[in-house]
Amino acid sequence: MLNRRQFALGIAAVAGATGSIKGAAAQTGPIRVGFLTVNSGALAAGGRQLEEGIKLFLKQRDNKIGGRPVELIIADTAGQPANTRTKAQELIERNNVHVIIGPLAAFEALAINDYIQQVGIPTISDSAAAEDLTQRKLNPWFVRAVSSSAQPAHALADYAAKTLKYKKISIVADDFAFGHEISAGFQRVFEENGGKVLQKLWSPLNVADYGSYITQIDRSADAVLANFAGANGLRFIKQYNEYGLSGTIPLLGHMTTIDEGILKNMGDEAKGVVSTGWYSAAIDTPANKEFVAACRTEYKADPGYYTLGAYLSGMFLEEAVKKINGNVEDKAALMKALRNLDLKDTPAGPIKIDEYGNPTMNIYIRKVETVEGRLMNKVVHTYPAVSQFWTYDPKVFLQSPVYAREWAAKG
Amino acid sequence: MTSNTRITLISVTLLVLALAAPLVAGQPFYINIGSQVLIAAIFAMSLNILVGYGGMTSIGHAAYLGTSAYVVALLTLQHGFGFYAASAVALGVVVVMAAIFGAIALRGTGITFLMITLALGQTMWGVAFRWSDVTGGDNGLPDIKRPDLFGLNLVEPGLFYAVMIALFVIALVGMWIFTQSGLGLSLQGTRDQPRRMGMLGHHVWLVRWIAFIIAGFWAGVAGIAFIGYHGYIHPLSLGLANSAEVLLMVIAGGAGTLLGPVVGAAIVVVLKMVVSAYVSRWVLLLGCTFVAIVILLPEGVVPGLERLLKTLLPETRNDGEASS
Numbered sequence: 001m002l003n004r005r006q007f008a009l010g011i012a013a014v015a016g017a018t019g020s021i022k023g024a025a026a027q028t029g030p031i032r033v034g035f036l037t038v039n040s041g042a043l044a045a046g047g048r049q050l051e052e053g054i055k056l057f058l059k060q061r062d063n064k065i066g067g068r069p070v071e072l073i074i075a076d077t078a079g080q081p082a083n084t085r086t087k088a089q090e091l092i093e094r095n096n097v098h099v100i101i102g103p104l105a106a107f108e109a110l111a112i113n114d115y116i117q118q119v120g121i122p123t124i125s126d127s128a129a130a131e132d133l134t135q136r137k138l139n140p141w142f143v144r145a146v147s148s149s150a151q152p153a154h155a156l157a158d159y160a161a162k163t164l165k166y167k168k169i170s171i172v173a174d175d176f177a178f179g180h181e182i183s184a185g186f187q188r189v190f191e192e193n194g195g196k197v198l199q200k201l202w203s204p205l206n207v208a209d210y211g212s213y214i215t216q217i218d219r220s221a222d223a224v225l226a227n228f229a230g231a232n233g234l235r236f237i238k239q240y241n242e243y244g245l246s247g248t249i250p251l252l253g254h255m256t257t258i259d260e261g262i263l264k265n266m267g268d269e270a271k272g273v274v275s276t277g278w279y280s281a282a283i284d285t286p287a288n289k290e291f292v293a294a295c296r297t298e299y300k301a302d303p304g305y306y307t308l309g310a311y312l313s314g315m316f317l318e319e320a321v322k323k324i325n326g327n328v329e330d331k332a333a334l335m336k337a338l339r340n341l342d343l344k345d346t347p348a349g350p351i352k353i354d355e356y357g358n359p360t361m362n363i364y365i366r367k368v369e370t371v372e373g374r375l376m377n378k379v380v381h382t383y384p385a386v387s388q389f390w391t392y393d394p395k396v397f398l399q400s401p402v403y404a405r406e407w408a409a410k411g
Numbered sequence: 412m413t414s415n416t417r418i419t420l421i422s423v424t425l426l427v428l429a430l431a432a433p434l435v436a437g438q439p440f441y442i443n444i445g446s447q448v449l450i451a452a453i454f455a456m457s458l459n460i461l462v463g464y465g466g467m468t469s470i471g472h473a474a475y476l477g478t479s480a481y482v483v484a485l486l487t488l489q490h491g492f493g494f495y496a497a498s499a500v501a502l503g504v505v506v507v508m509a510a511i512f513g514a515i516a517l518r519g520t521g522i523t524f525l526m527i528t529l530a531l532g533q534t535m536w537g538v539a540f541r542w543s544d545v546t547g548g549d550n551g552l553p554d555i556k557r558p559d560l561f562g563l564n565l566v567e568p569g570l571f572y573a574v575m576i577a578l579f580v581i582a583l584v585g586m587w588i589f590t591q592s593g594l595g596l597s598l599q600g601t602r603d604q605p606r607r608m609g610m611l612g613h614h615v616w617l618v619r620w621i622a623f624i625i626a627g628f629w630a631g632v633a634g635i636a637f638i639g640y641h642g643y644i645h646p647l648s649l650g651l652a653n654s655a656e657v658l659l660m661v662i663a664g665g666a667g668t669l670l671g672p673v674v675g676a677a678i679v680v681v682l683k684m685v686v687s688a689y690v691s692r693w694v695l696l697l698g699c700t701f702v703a704i705v706i707l708l709p710e711g712v713v714p715g716l717e718r719l720l721k722t723l724l725p726e727t728r729n730d731g732e733a734s735s
Contacts, residue, residue: 042696081645086684093440110553111643176549
């Protein structure tokens, strides 16, 4: 019988302990920022860079935004949508956060899209690029600090057709929504400018060997467009070189194909790759030079997509908090400020939020060159203030379905 | 009072306390965790029919949960079905699917069976991931609304938890009736002595096939609860990782016991969702927990504790088999 009592005591102790954990909510306490990232699983490398970005931002400001101290609460979603929802609930219901930054993957953002509307919590996306988050599945509580998937791809298509005078292009891309959206966006603008996409080869996300895809590439193509995420770009470009194609068919890429986060692990095979993105560590402005120097001091590496994504989210929050005089308890006011941001001077250049919650920002055409003894995405052309809708009328743009695997350009 | 009666009493008391714990904690966060434990528990119990009572280790079980959730999502989002009508269709689809998949997978036993279930499960994942026109592919299907029940809006965490408790109790009682039924007993017979059962005139294949369909049905029920809770379905939910996770729940908790999968589900969900807030290396902790269970309680937590209790609760006579 003693044991039964011990069990009962144990249960009582557990119940008591969980009951006593309460968020000490005070009106004038710190600004509580919930940070959804990925510390475990396949997406952990990006998650670490996100964390570095926000930590650097807070360190530079002595952990204060708009005069109020910041409490950063980091939650690991493990990159699984079901966990993401629970972690968002934990941040909102238990930690009483005022704002959420994250999550990393597009499907994670979609998984909590209805929940953040239901509870009404301002959410700044520091990485998730899914087109529909700021297009056909609009959420008034959502604002994005990075571009939509195809936003840089439209510009690259324009550059490839008009400046590089390419006529025929083969595409190799990751077989998931991000890869589909980028490729379709490129194809649309490229074919409207007289080009032709010869083929689209889809490789699974976790493919071990790109050989069978590289050998399928049509050799009559003027260039190959590689659209990859994570470390796949690194592996693809290496193999592209090994198959002897580097010198014969020029390689184009999306921002993440040759992001600074993986560029540091590449060699000469990356030289000459032309890519598109809303940022490059090589942007020649005082704001960016200062940011890159800080990253190099802190982390011994150039910042890329994720690092700046999180850093920009911090800047968004800071600007909005200042505008509402630090009263983050008024969530509606905070959200309104976030949706109307107009930042003149970020490391990525000027950023203005459009009426859908997506930034209108510069798109940089970059070319890999050796600068100061390391590989960098040197900016060769800048498309200023590019919208997620490119030059199309938003209303017309939104009438066609979201960019998908089987995009057939209908004009 | 025999030790078995005592153990049953202790189990029931602990179960009731555990079900009440989230309500004591009060915050919606813990109530939501409670709902998730119960959904995982129903899912794990369904797999337990195969793994525990049938001796058939399946590593593609998430396909049934996922398919059921996808059917509900598609019908409510694109075809104007109500949540409950869609759920009924989903259960029908899952039963048919289990009947077909069962007929294929039961051509083998042991490792062969395991590999076929793995292949079938990954096929369903592939369909969900690649047929993006219908399933949304990697973007999944978001924004499935939680239904009302008797005019009550289940968005309220407490109400949803109450419904989950009801569903869980139905599943638990159903599972208990099943294990005591002729079918359940002959299933356990085919697990231990398939040849002898055949000799005795039992149709071994048929018994297993029916068990496979019942397991699929309850995984489908878990799928409906899953989509009701999350309102979002993604190919990851019917992939290998999810199938392996539910198998771990069953094995860690104790395969072939009524409450084993429930305890296993609670351990995994709590470690994943609650402990991860305090321990950044929670995946490592999860791994260590499983290693500890395998070393200390190799038969699983529930049978292991039962064994310990029996040695700690001496009695005059021990009559009858293990009851829980």
